[in-house]
Amino acid sequence: MFVDIVDIGSGNIKSIQNWIERVNIPTRIVTNVKDIKSKFMVLPGVGSAGPYMKRLKKGDFDKAILEHVNDGNRILGICLGFQLMGEFSKEDGGVEGIGLIKGSVEKLKNTHTHNGWEKFHLMKEDLGESSFSSELKLTRKRIINGRVFYNHEYGFVLDEECTYNKIISDKYSDYSSLIVKNNVIGMQFHPEKSQETGIDLISMIL
Amino acid sequence: MRVGSTIVLLDGYCYQSYQWKMMRPLGKLQRVIDSLEAYHCDEISIIRPIRINDSEESFKKDIEKIKKINCMTPLSFGGGLRDFKNIDLLHDLPIERLIFSSAFINKDFKLTEYARNLFGQQAIQCLLPFTIEDNLIKIFLSNEDKFIPIEDMDLAAINENANEIILYDTKNESASNQFDEQIINKLNIDNEKLIISGGIGHLNIKKVKRKNIASVLIDNKVLHKEYSIKGYKNG
Numbered sequence: 001m002f003v004d005i006v007d008i009g010s011g012n013i014k015s016i017q018n019w020i021e022r023v024n025i026p027t028r029i030v031t032n033v034k035d036i037k038s039k040f041m042v043l044p045g046v047g048s049a050g051p052y053m054k055r056l057k058k059g060d061f062d063k064a065i066l067e068h069v070n071d072g073n074r075i076l077g078i079c080l081g082f083q084l085m086g087e088f089s090k091e092d093g094g095v096e097g098i099g100l101i102k103g104s105v106e107k108l109k110n111t112h113t114h115n116g117w118e119k120f121h122l123m124k125e126d127l128g129e130s131s132f133s134s135e136l137k138l139t140r141k142r143i144i145n146g147r148v149f150y151n152h153e154y155g156f157v158l159d160e161e162c163t164y165n166k167i168i169s170d171k172y173s174d175y176s177s178l179i180v181k182n183n184v185i186g187m188q189f190h191p192e193k194s195q196e197t198g199i200d201l202i203s204m205i206l
Numbered sequence: 207m208r209v210g211s212t213i214v215l216l217d218g219y220c221y222q223s224y225q226w227k228m229m230r231p232l233g234k235l236q237r238v239i240d241s242l243e244a245y246h247c248d249e250i251s252i253i254r255p256i257r258i259n260d261s262e263e264s265f266k267k268d269i270e271k272i273k274k275i276n277c278m279t280p281l282s283f284g285g286g287l288r289d290f291k292n293i294d295l296l297h298d299l300p301i302e303r304l305i306f307s308s309a310f311i312n313k314d315f316k317l318t319e320y321a322r323n324l325f326g327q328q329a330i331q332c333l334l335p336f337t338i339e340d341n342l343i344k345i346f347l348s349n350e351d352k353f354i355p356i357e358d359m360d361l362a363a364i365n366e367n368a369n370e371i372i373l374y375d376t377k378n379e380s381a382s383n384q385f386d387e388q389i390i391n392k393l394n395i396d397n398e399k400l401i402i403s404g405g406i407g408h409l410n411i412k413k414v415k416r417k418n419i420a421s422v423l424i425d426n427k428v429l430h431k432e433y434s435i436k437g438y439k440n441g
Contacts, residue, residue, distance in 0.1 A: 010297070010324060010325070011324060011329065012299070013298060014298055015301075018300060046329060048322055051323040080326060112396070112398075115208075115328070115420065151328050153328050
């Protein structure tokens with residue numbers, strides 16, 4: 001198995017690559033839709049919604065992502081990559097998303113930004129037979145107790161029943177931290193920069 | 207409040223910097239980062255202490271070192287981000303946030319806007335290296351190698367364009383508990399946007415925790431006392 005990482009010229013691709021390769025799974029940086037070959041794709045997320053979506057569309061990645069998911073393959077969206085898997089983002093004057101998850105993205109209420117660490121607790125049982133399939137059985141862990149790192153000014157407001165939806169914290173209870181919808185996973189935090197918890201997560205997902 | 211660390215990087219090697227004047231070698235970047243990560247440091251800011259004579263060659267040398275970093279701790283990077291070409295070189299790096307200093311001080315918001323389009327508004331940090339003398343705050347403008355009065359700067363525009371602002375006490379850098387907290391009250395900026403650095407010690411942290419500061423960055427020192435991050439967190 002290998003993981004395809006979408007590269008449309010935004011930041012921190014290298015961090016995603018380092019994160020996945022820490023559990024000894026090879027990665028491929030994909031800059032052209034023709035090169036998508038893996039059953040597991042990562043849509044990274046350091047950037048600004050407008051220019052990011054523009055570049056996704058320019059490379060036909062929006063269509064390729066839909067096709068990838070409709071074919072039953074898995075996708076993981078991180079931070080902005082996660083937000084743009086929704087229907088609409090209010091960032092940059094309004095941007096239409098890919099529409100894999102029903103929900104929209106809005107400016108965080110009562111604060112200008114959310115940068116920092118939050119406690120994170122996850123029980124694999126709660127996810128049912130979802131996208132956390134652990135096909136490779138990289139870990140036997142069934143519970144993750146740790147912390148994850150956030151760096152965002154906008155938050156995802158979910159508008160449908162999903163397999164799993166976890167809020168960020170009591171303070172940011174309107175916004176999703178982790179969503180699992182069949183073969184689609186979205187993470188508002190940066191697992192690739194969440195130290196041990198990030199390793200636990202990718203081991204459980206793959 | 208986050209507890210992070212600064213790393214001073216120049217020509218591919220890390221240094222302990224004293225008052226932004228003297229440098230003591232600390233070693234290789236990856237080794238320093240590994241040590242900080244092992245102690246659960248919340249974030250790391252890699253800063254190039256550049257001056258007027260910064261060269262493209264030196265910048266590229268440091269970029270090559272950063273490109274090779276393998277770490278799972280949030281990283282920001284700055285020092286020498288002066289034109290679009292510099293920003294273009296950053297896309298393939300394992301960093302999430304960018305630190306601008308001269309661009310903010312010189313009101314070059316075209317450059318920060320360009321970076322915002324690539325990295326997002328949440329990634330833009332402003333570094334204000336300061337000194338306080340006779341109650342006057344002066345900010346170091348690295349591309350001209352001089353301190354300028356804070357009144358010459360457009361703080362409102364900085365507040366609007368930067369996600370967070372690093373206040374770096376150059377006079378007290380590397381000292382213990384000497385960060386000059388006067389500056390926090392003197393600037394009209396939300397405390398939750400402020401990161402403080404330069405001479406941070408346990409006593410500073412105890413005091414600023416009550417002020418709702420976003421983060422403190424502890425100087426990276428050769429004696430490695432800074433690595434007991436837990437001590438700072440529970441301080």
